[in-house]
Amino acid sequence: MRTHILMAASLLALAACASSSLDIGALQPTAEGEQVTLTGYFDLNGLQFRLYPGATGDEAPCISGALTSLAGVPTPEFTTRQMAFTGHLHRTTDAEAEKIPNPCGGALVMLANQVVVP
Numbered sequence: 001m002r003t004h005i006l007m008a009a010s011l012l013a014l015a016a017c018a019s020s021s022l023d024i025g026a027l028q029p030t031a032e033g034e035q036v037t038l039t040g041y042f043d044l045n046g047l048q049f050r051l052y053p054g055a056t057g058d059e060a061p062c063i064s065g066a067l068t069s070l071a072g073v074p075t076p077e078f079t080t081r082q083m084a085f086t087g088h089l090h091r092t093t094d095a096e097a098e099k100i101p102n103p104c105g106g107a108l109v110m111l112a113n114q115v116v117v118p
Contacts, residue, residue, distance in 0.1 A: 022053040024061045027108055030089045038063070038110065039084040039118045048101050051085060064102040065110030087112035
């Protein structure tokens with residue numbers, strides 16, 4: 001019984017670690033009504049953003065997204081800092097993703113409704 005508890009605790013710890021990093025290749029669309037929080041370094045241009053796993057810039061893999069509003073969005077001096085975006089992930093072929101620019105060229109885009117400092 002104690003072994004099962006230790007294994008369960010280890011799995012929870014691993015899951016917590018996995019969710020804290022931005023692995024663009026492992027992202028999947030979110031189910032209707034389900035949101036995800038992605039933490040990474042961002043580049044913001046109006047309501048559109050690019051989110052990077054590291055602070056390396058334009059050459060790195062990224063996920064494109066759009067914000068539902070500018071309320072609570074950090075000021076420009078926060079650009080390239082680490083932020084947490086919460087919202088929905090959509091395939092670029094989904095109707096919800098039609099109006100979200102995709103400069104990263106990925107298969108998914110994010111429609112975010114919240115941005116916070118992690």
